[in-house]
Amino acid sequence: MRRREYVTALGGTVGVFATGGTGRAQPATLERVCPADTVTHVRPGDDVLFEAAAEPGVESPDAEWTVDGGESDAVRPGAPFWSYTYRTGNPAAAGRFDETGVYDVTVSVGASSVDWTVVATERAPAAPSADLSCEPGPDATVTVRDEIEVTATAADDSGTLRTLLWQEGRNATYVDDTDLSGADATVTYAVTGGNAIWFIGDYPMIAWIVCRDGRLTTARTEGPAVEAFRDVDISGTNAPVRAGEDLVVEAEIAAEGSSTYHAFVEASADLIVGHDPTHVDSATVEVFAGQAESIELEFTTATVRNTQTFPVRVETRHAASETDVTVIGTDDADERGHLQVTDLETNAPVTGGDRLEVTATLANTGDAPADREVELVVGDNPTTVDTRRVTVDAGATTTVSLGYETYPVRNDDEFPVRVRTGDDSASRTVLVYGRDGDGNGDGNDGDDGTGQASFAVSITGTNAPVAGGERLSVTATVENAGDAAGTHDVELVVGRTPEVVDAASMSLAPGETTTVSLGYETYPVRNDDTFPVTIRSPQTSDTRTVTVRGSG
Template identity: 70%
Template structure:
């Protein structure tokens, strides 16, 4: 007689507490097979499940099999996460030789057993076929729907369950009740939630009969690419004929950052009633984040004022607004908003608010309604804007600003206020937090650009950051990922940079499979600076 024992551990995080000594014994109920005896053919699969009393820990389940020949019984397999999620001990078995076997499970002193007759005369395993819509030759975005349909059949007419699994880690998704000889079940999700399809893994389903006979099938799904959304955040309309028309936009990438990471997005500017492509920009955007982009073109020197559509497009989305070009014959009738004064609160220390106040005078013969922008840096970036309306011959002031970057070393750069008719600039100084210009030393400034939070406990938490050498010499150093209220270094990268150069780093770690939601800080730090975000890890309960 052969005897095999298999003790499984499905993980401790989120598991129910093991009952203490002195407690009344708890009973187990049959979940599958539903009767105390079953028959299967040699070499075919069978599933066992015991419904445990709430409070019992499936991680303590001890499975045994006794019988005349070779048998393979794996506790919790193939439904590791199923066992954990339901709290019901489960096992997957295969008996290679005919005979009568006994399979038993013991949990916290309570036991349950099945008699399994392995014979060529037993009913054959059920069948199950899967189809996916859209299919594997299709590419979709995260917001689009996916439906996987399972068709199960059993000649013996005792269909019981269909268990859905994702094909990356055989993770349990959900269970559908079946009955009779044939049945169908559908699993509906979206591209963004189907992370196994994003990662190129299939989806699986197990058809299970009331007597434990089972068979699995799988299907590939569509490719899921990150969605490149776009919106218009402002323009400098109206502009005078022959001047540059600027359209500011924001590109947002929706996708799973673990698989999509940095996504290249091209934005096109198309203008006119007879649409004409006039500009394009390509930016890299981390999945789940957004980036600004500015597009422009030089308007034609037209005599009469024209209003026409300006449209920005990515491969997946578009946004449109109307813009106006003031013709040369109409310029006198429109206002002209000149920047006649510019004041700032500089110098400020890195991380503090830089405030810019501009005095605007309408020197034209008509009212001037404009979007006034604050543009900063040697690589000009719009950081703030205000809508103003100024009557002919009148003046007004407008105050704008932004939180400066917490640089380690002193930084001097231009700030510019522009109205579409005029602009004025001034050089400002932002003091470095280290109180100096960096001398001949390397200084690494870090900034977190994105995370894939929230994640579920046990999943990989990814954090991306940029590292800039703002010092005066080349150097190298470690960039670390620090997590928790009791800070712990969980990952690091060695970075070497020349002065002024920038590197992107990706750090991360496998989160602890906590039972309850947990929110805590994550920091990326260099030897000189750090940046912090707050993230959430969902509990597995």
């Protein structure tokens, strides 16, 4: 028989899908799956799939394929079905017999084997037909949040359709499969742009249509370009301001995407103000995928006589965030207080996990009472962690205390804290001692005083997306990677303004691993809300991004 080139392998596996692995447990018991019968007929030059069910599962190198008792290029156990074997544990191979004749195909794993008799004849049924399309198509650009649908239409004149195997189309990496039956079928594979790693990498998607007798055909389609989602959230303003002064709007720009394929993302933001929306400022920032950067946008307010409250909105090309601000008119300026921060004290340094307290002295230097929301903002990427409403008479002074539970860091961390009144602000740099830092002794957690427990956490899954008002659950593994037994709290922290919503106390021996599920009832939101969730121990943390579906 003539040697031939089957399906050219286009590189190594993508890897994100081929994560299962089956081990090399032996001995294995094999059972014929496809072709379902001992004898099958196929036209010369057409493709045929061979698959055996293995119990326990095997890896592709463990299966030995022979034709007429010896090696042959007529059966290829590698691409395009190596990844399928790796994921399922079932030995699978593609065959093509270019000349008419009768062939004995055998797959063996250890002492177990199954075989098929293949009759290559022009009188055999034709291969099934297939067509594949993608929506949006290859000329479109979508974000990692958008849905992509790949639709396959298959037909077989013999009416023996069995399976559709979805693969990434460059590296032949198995993605999923769909059961088929009858003479024709139309099926759709739906995936978000962020999970379509092959489209992100500019690779096509392919579908293998398999009949019960093993006859095989393939179709492929290109997909849209997939870009990172530019999210935005207004983190604060300097409002209220007096008419004619500059209004400053602070915003966080986050790039939701793949650090492998998107890396640094250029994000442009526009500031839109007023009931009759007017563009007044723009800024562009580079954000590494999965992270966020702060920007400031501003404009000079009009010199108006009467106090006005109006919306300001920061927009990227994918998202928008809006809040209301107040500009004090010239006729009202003398009738409104001005709350100045005259002193700032903290209880720093504190140990990570302890409460950081900030006490501010506020003086109303205006001619009328000042009613303000006072904020405590922390970090180099400013985050509001506490607020207090205060009312101070004209010429009077008061103090306000704000605080939050610091993160239990391993190493010493130094960062700014700021108190803002809307009229004024003041900041200090504080130090939080880490578990391994100078302010935390030897960090010994061992029961006998000779070792240290260290809880490593890894998120294994969530039930997101959930509808607003439903419970969001996050599951994680917790391993004591230290050399002593210990007990620690494991917490679920949610949101860009971090909030602990659930926790569990865990006691683990050295090397012991357990699973924890934490969760909370989400808030019923009108619009979809995407935010980070973190499982953290005193030593490590792991973060995922989740979506709560809005009702609007």
